[in-house]
Amino acid sequence: MSFDLQKILESKRSLRSKLAARPLAEKLRMLDTLRERELAIRERPVSGSAIVREVPPQSRI
Amino acid sequence: MDIKEVILTINRMLADGVVDCYAIGGAVGATFYLEPVATLDVDIFVTFRLEPGSLLISPQPIFDYLKAGGATSEGEYIVIAGWPVQFLPPGTPLVEEALREAVVSDVGGTPARVFTAEHLAAIALQTGRARDKARLLQFVEAGAIDATRFQTILARHGLVDAWHKFERQFLDDTP
Numbered sequence: 001m002s003f004d005l006q007k008i009l010e011s012k013r014s015l016r017s018k019l020a021a022r023p024l025a026e027k028l029r030m031l032d033t034l035r036e037r038e039l040a041i042r043e044r045p046v047s048g049s050a051i052v053r054e055v056p057p058q059s060r061i
Numbered sequence: 062m063d064i065k066e067v068i069l070t071i072n073r074m075l076a077d078g079v080v081d082c083y084a085i086g087g088a089v090g091a092t093f094y095l096e097p098v099a100t101l102d103v104d105i106f107v108t109f110r111l112e113p114g115s116l117l118i119s120p121q122p123i124f125d126y127l128k129a130g131g132a133t134s135e136g137e138y139i140v141i142a143g144w145p146v147q148f149l150p151p152g153t154p155l156v157e158e159a160l161r162e163a164v165v166s167d168v169g170g171t172p173a174r175v176f177t178a179e180h181l182a183a184i185a186l187q188t189g190r191a192r193d194k195a196r197l198l199q200f201v202e203a204g205a206i207d208a209t210r211f212q213t214i215l216a217r218h219g220l221v222d223a224w225h226k227f228e229r230q231f232l233d234d235t236p
Binding site for chain 1: 062063064065089092093094095096097098099100101144166167168169173202203205
């Protein structure tokens with residue numbers, strides 16, 4: 001693993017190509033799974049305490 | 062939840078003469094050529110049969126057929142095997158052509174009729190929402206469309222200017 005952006009983009013392209021080349025039946029099963037996950041996320045209630053907010057550091061001036 | 066069951070159901074509907082012709086479009090259609098992308102529904106384009114004695118095209122025979130088989134309806138959708146499915150008539154000459162020229166793919170032994178990659182890309186360009194532009198970019202970046210065939214479709218349906226605009230907006234700066 002590295003933080004080289006070019007390598008990261010290349011590995012993303014490679015993963016997408018591999019996924020696209022999978023057998024159709026397998027890709028359609030992935031759609032089933034993706035939809036189940038998306039529905040689960042949408043149905044999960046978001047409570048105030050579960051939200052992470054970034055607090056800016058206090059100024060030292 | 063089983064999208065293959067949706068395809069089997071539509072094939073049965075075709076065999077039973079409820080529709081004359083169908084093709085899968087939208088994100089599910091794109092998955093036949095690209096990596097899978099999450100979607101919440103299935104778009105099935107169909108040519109509707111005329112009801113006897115009627116001059117109006119109606120999706121009612123489809124709904125009646127599917128409900129008799131246990132499907133339920135949710136607004137404009139009918140739920141088959143856990144998937145909301147929308148049956149759409151071809152609303153433009155481009156979609157009419159896409160439906161006519163759709164190809165049959167084999168999904169683990171089950172035939173599925175789906176729009177060609179070039180038609181899916183052209184429809185995405187014509188529809189033009191942000192998500193459609195993202196899908197069109199996916200097709201281009203994946204090299205999933207035949208450039209000559211795509212350009213011919215664009216020229217036939219008056220989309221050449223829209224394509225040049227898209228190229229300027231999204232592809233000119235590609236390294």
